Amino acid sequence: MTAEMAANLPVLFAAIVAFCVVVYVLADGFDLGIGILLLLAPRASERDAMLASIEPVWDGNETWLVMGGVLLLATFPAGYYVLLPAFYLPIIFMLFALILRGVAFGFRQESVGFRGIWEAVFAGGSVVAALCQGFVLGGLITGVTMRNGIFAGGTFDFFTLLGFACGLGLLGGYALLGAGWLIWRADGQTQIFAREVAHSALLLTAAMMVVVSGLSALLVPEVAARWLDWPRSLWLVPAPLMAMAALLIAWRRIWSGRDGLVFVMGLLVFAMGFVGLVVSLWPYVVPRHVTIWDGLADRRSLAFVGFGVACIMPIVLAYQAHAYWVFRGKVKPGEGYAAATEPGEP
Amino acid sequence: MDAVIVARLQFAFTIGFHILWPTFTIGLAGFLALLSVLWWRTGRPVYRDLLRYWSRIFALAFGMGVVTGLVLSYEIGTNWAGFSRAVSNVVGPLFAYEALTAFFLEAGFIGIMLFGEGRVSRGAHAFACCMVSLGTLLSATWIIAANSWMQTPAGAVADADGIYHVVDWWSVVFTASFPYRLAHMVMASFITCSFVIAGVSCFHLWRGRHPEASRIALSLAMWMALVLTPTQILVGDMHGRNTLAHQPTKLAAMEGLWQTVRGAPMTLIAWPDMEQARNLYAIEVPHVASLYLTHSWSGEVQGLDAVPREDWPNVPIVFFAFRIMVGIGVVLLATAVTGAILRLRGRLYTSRRFHFLAMGAAPLGFIAVLAGWTTTEAGRQPWVVYGALRTADAVSPVAAHAVLTSLLLFVLIYAALLLIFLWVIARLLLRGPAVLAAVARPPEGVLAGATASAIATGPGE
Numbered sequence: 105m106t107a108e109m110a111a112n113l114p115v116l117f118a119a120i121v122a123f124c125v126v127v128y129v130l131a132d133g134f135d136l137g138i139g140i141l142l143l144l145a146p147r148a149s150e151r152d153a154m155l156a157s158i159e160p161v162w163d164g165n166e167t168w169l170v171m172g173g174v175l176l177l178a179t180f181p182a183g184y185y186v187l188l189p190a191f192y193l194p195i196i197f198m199l200f201a202l203i204l205r206g207v208a209f210g211f212r213q214e215s216v217g218f219r220g221i222w223e224a225v226f227a228g229g230s231v232v233a234a235l236c237q238g239f240v241l242g243g244l245i246t247g248v249t250m251r252n253g254i255f256a257g258g259t260f261d262f263f264t265l266l267g268f269a270c271g272l273g274l275l276g277g278y279a280l281l282g283a284g285w286l287i288w289r290a291d292g293q294t295q296i297f298a299r300e301v302a303h304s305a306l307l308l309t310a311a312m313m314v315v316v317s318g319l320s321a322l323l324v325p326e327v328a329a330r331w332l333d334w335p336r337s338l339w340l341v342p343a344p345l346m347a348m349a350a351l352l353i354a355w356r357r358i359w360s361g362r363d364g365l366v367f368v369m370g371l372l373v374f375a376m377g378f379v380g381l382v383v384s385l386w387p388y389v390v391p392r393h394v395t396i397w398d399g400l401a402d403r404r405s406l407a408f409v410g411f412g413v414a415c416i417m418p419i420v421l422a423y424q425a426h427a428y429w430v431f432r433g434k435v436k437p438g439e440g441y442a443a444a445t446e447p448g449e450p
Numbered sequence: 451m452d453a454v455i456v457a458r459l460q461f462a463f464t465i466g467f468h469i470l471w472p473t474f475t476i477g478l479a480g481f482l483a484l485l486s487v488l489w490w491r492t493g494r495p496v497y498r499d500l501l502r503y504w505s506r507i508f509a510l511a512f513g514m515g516v517v518t519g520l521v522l523s524y525e526i527g528t529n530w531a532g533f534s535r536a537v538s539n540v541v542g543p544l545f546a547y548e549a550l551t552a553f554f555l556e557a558g559f560i561g562i563m564l565f566g567e568g569r570v571s572r573g574a575h576a577f578a579c580c581m582v583s584l585g586t587l588l589s590a591t592w593i594i595a596a597n598s599w600m601q602t603p604a605g606a607v608a609d610a611d612g613i614y615h616v617v618d619w620w621s622v623v624f625t626a627s628f629p630y631r632l633a634h635m636v637m638a639s640f641i642t643c644s645f646v647i648a649g650v651s652c653f654h655l656w657r658g659r660h661p662e663a664s665r666i667a668l669s670l671a672m673w674m675a676l677v678l679t680p681t682q683i684l685v686g687d688m689h690g691r692n693t694l695a696h697q698p699t700k701l702a703a704m705e706g707l708w709q710t711v712r713g714a715p716m717t718l719i720a721w722p723d724m725e726q727a728r729n730l731y732a733i734e735v736p737h738v739a740s741l742y743l744t745h746s747w748s749g750e751v752q753g754l755d756a757v758p759r760e761d762w763p764n765v766p767i768v769f770f771a772f773r774i775m776v777g778i779g780v781v782l783l784a785t786a787v788t789g790a791i792l793r794l795r796g797r798l799y800t801s802r803r804f805h806f807l808a809m810g811a812a813p814l815g816f817i818a819v820l821a822g823w824t825t826t827e828a829g830r831q832p833w834v835v836y837g838a839l840r841t842a843d844a845v846s847p848v849a850a851h852a853v854l855t856s857l858l859l860f861v862l863i864y865a866a867l868l869l870i871f872l873w874v875i876a877r878l879l880l881r882g883p884a885v886l887a888a889v890a891r892p893p894e895g896v897l898a899g900a901t902a903s904a905i906a907t908g909p910g911e
Contacts, residue, residue: 178542188527
């Protein structure tokens with residue numbers, strides 16, 4: 105292996121982990137968003153259609169959370185064993201929320217009299233999961249206390265205003281993705297409902313992106329320095345500009361655009377938000393303590409993982425795309441297991 | 451309370467609760483794959499009915515497995531930072547391969563397996579079922595590889611900071627105990643699932659409902675049990691001899707053997723007293739432990755006295771858990787043999803006493819699996835990586851009260867989940883295959899037409 109390749113190895117693996125996180129956020133983002141919007145959906149037929157639209161794909165989406173976690177352990181262990189204890193409570197509560205959400209989905213289908221309760225659990229789980237992820241995100245930007253190579257802060261260090269703002273931002277962003285997904289995949293009243301809520305979701309997302317950016321710059325000098333490093337910061341301008349453009353296009357085209365447009369714009373907003381995060385935190389795994397060069401796992405372990413990722417990840421992406429393809433098209437309420445009794449579906 | 455104890459309790463509780471679901475779904479995925487192939491090849495509607503019926507149950511159990519497993523992949527970091535720090539180079543890639551190969555295989559095909567019948571051809575549906583089954587087996591393989599490395603570590607060396615570095619991946623994956631452990635667990639899954647299917651089928655036969663589907667399911671399940679239960683006991687014996695060779699302290703605790711002796715007795719039952727380092731109220735059969743462990747009448751078996759007291763596991767837990775597992779194994783073998791005899795006499799489907807026996811045996815596999823894992827995990831203590839990393843050094847720098855809070859919440863949430871799951875599943879199971887297959891989703895009116903046409907036209911493609 106040449107020296108140059110060796111120097112680029114951490115960047116390559118950081119990109120792979122980042123890719124998994126992005127796929128998780130985008131994919132689970134819209135189904136968490138469906139959960140959040142469930143709170144606002146007035147009619148049972150809408151709630152049925154909303155849940156039917158994510159039925160075949162949501163647990164595949166959640167698998168990316170596992171993939172991101174274990175890849176972090178395998179490639180940048182310090183990120184795993186320092187950050188997870190640091191965010192103990194938000195991560196555990198996110199897991200509780202995802203558990204309740206997951207089983208609520210399954211039990212709802214088998215339930216007759218308690219559907220409302222399971223829908224509330226599914227929605228509540230989605231909201232709590234988004235807020236917890238926000239606190240983790242806020243904590244990442246603020247940074248964690250570390251001594252002698254391990255986490256040395258307190259249990260409630262994660263509980264910050266910035267974290268709460270990130271939580272609200274994710275809540276709005278996921279709701280936007282969920283609404284975009286519904287505009288694309290549903291029709292009739294469900295689609296109209298999605299178009300209506302997309303406005304509020306968009307406003308909340310835009311407002312919180314401004315608040316989070318401002319708070320980060322005020323509270324974390326390193327982040328401010330990164331963004332205000334004239335003239336190098338000129339290179340960074342396109343990211344927030346594109347995010348703003350995406351939000352604007354979505355806003356103007358909620359009623360008139362193609363059905364998939366709002367969803368795509370939502371994805372773009374998240375992608376730009378992630379670029380902003382990378383700019384703020386680069387090149388750290390544990391912000392301002394461990395860089396991706398210091399935190400990299402063993403060469404041998406990386407080679408083993410890298411081989412697997414290179415061989416298998418493309419196949420995974422291909423058949424996950426295939427699963428989406430099989431269940432393409434507008435959803436109809438009452439689908440799901442019901443599909444089994446409708447022979448002759450193309 | 452001690453932070454290490456709370457963290458251990460939480461992990462034991464969450465992983466113990468989790469293992470119930472894979473145990474069931476590994477076996478059930480295999481059963482569903484078999485049914486889907488039979489339905490594809492023969493086109494007999496009874497296979498489709500069984501497939502739909504058990505798919506519903508599989509979906510719920512699989513969901514429970516996914517969400518409780520997700521917890522574990524993060525708990526290793528939140529609660530066991532010392533462990534992650536020391537062995538991430540070794541176990542990290544194994545977990546990554548599990549997610550890469552198994553989880554995505556399952557996640558990619560489970561949608562088609564559960565909701566795709568009728569949307570894709572019967573052959574493609576059977577393929578999806580086989581892929582999900584393969585996924586569950588791959589998942590077990592990687593997790594057992596990681597666990598076996600923790601039990602009998604090889605292929606990695608520690609540096610001065612106590613960080614392990616892999617020198618040979620082949621040795622890391624194929625450790626001394628891996629093949630036995632994997633075979634033992636996978637067979638345990640299939641056996642557990644067989645007895646659940648047999649128990650449910652016997653319930654319907656006992657009530658005189660769904661006779662055709664229940665007979666076929668019972669027949670398949672009892673064949674599986676008859677082949678696997680004795681094989682499992684054989685594999686268990688080999689696994690035990692492997693433990694004697696590589697983890698003699700654990701084996702001594704399993705046998706309640708305090709002193710190294712030749713011609714060790716088999717202790718049927720006793721109260722192992724760790725204070726006095728001897729068994730109270732013991733009922734023993736002389737020489738028999740040496741016979742089955744060393745295959746010689748007076749073979750030497752290492753006792754707990756060979757290692758210092760601080761390296762002992764909690765002997766009573768290991769001792770009793772092992773006996774529960776073996777006891778259930780014997781009961782299940784007896785049930786399988788009884789079923790075979792009844793089948794020879796043509797009374798398998800009519801003997802009400804056997805139907806009661808099978809219903810009683812249905813949950814036993816789960817208890818045996820929990821007892822077996824308790825034996826092997828508690829028996830590894832006080833090490834998290836046997837002979838290399840102590841559990842006390844593996845814990846996270848998280849406040850004990852935070853862990854205690856999360857532990858209490860886990861207990862509350864999981865207890866509620868289990869109750870609700872059993873309630874929902876009981877209603878599904880009681881309704882039976884034929885009814886469920888016909889009425890795929892009862893509450894919606896929209897289905898009435900589709901259901902009627904499905905019944906009228908029979909199997910559709």
